[in-house]
Amino acid sequence: MKSVGLMLLVAIFVAPAAWAAVPGAVTDPIHQFIDGFNTGDTKSAYAAYAGGEISIIDEFPPHRWMGAKAAQLWAADYDKHAKEAGVSDGHVGYGAPARTEIEGDVAYVIVPTLYTYKAHGKATAEEGQMTFALTAGTGGWKIKSWTWTGVEPHPAR
Numbered sequence: 002m003k004s005v006g007l008m009l010l011v012a013i014f015v016a017p018a019a020w021a022a023v024p025g026a027v028t029d030p031i032h033q034f035i036d037g038f039n040t041g042d043t044k045s046a047y048a049a050y051a052g053g054e055i056s057i058i059d060e061f062p063p064h065r066w067m068g069a070k071a072a073q074l075w076a077a078d079y080d081k082h083a084k085e086a087g088v089s090d091g092h093v094g095y096g097a098p099a100r101t102e103i104e105g106d107v108a109y110v111i112v113p114t115l116y117t118y119k120a121h122g123k124a125t126a127e128e129g130q131m132t133f134a135l136t137a138g139t140g141g142w143k144i145k146s147w148t149w150t151g152v153e154p155h156p157a158r
Contacts, residue, residue: 034144
């Protein structure tokens with residue numbers, strides 16, 4: 002009877018963690034969010050986020066967005082900032098993760114990025130990285146938090 006109980010405990014606590022730690026799938030919502038941003042598909046971009054409290058840190062004011070609607074608030078402020086700063090044609094290119102840490106149903110992923118856009122019609126670039134915190138659930142991996150870190154904008158080469 003003790004061995005059955007032990008096997009049941011292992012099944013309850015270890016199996017979900019092993020299921021959640023699917024390495025290839027952890028980047029799916031990252032690609033979904035960035036690709037949605039690049040194509041203007043906000044429905045797809047928002048679907049990459051987990052429910053509940055979300056946090057975002059980015060380079061334009063107010064720099065921090067938190068709450069269940071953080072993604073929508075960030076997008077509205079991005080559009081406002083872009084209009085005020087003369088930014089158009091924003092595109093985030095990204096590479097393979099520079100670091101991925103998966104522990105059960107949570108993950109930490111750093112992705113190298115290149116944000117290109119036009120600033121008052123001039124081609125501009127910012128090399129940087131995005132750092133994501135994700136959580137896994139019945140719907141797969143979802144973004145709980147991300148931050149952008151980039152260099153000073155400069156003319157694109």
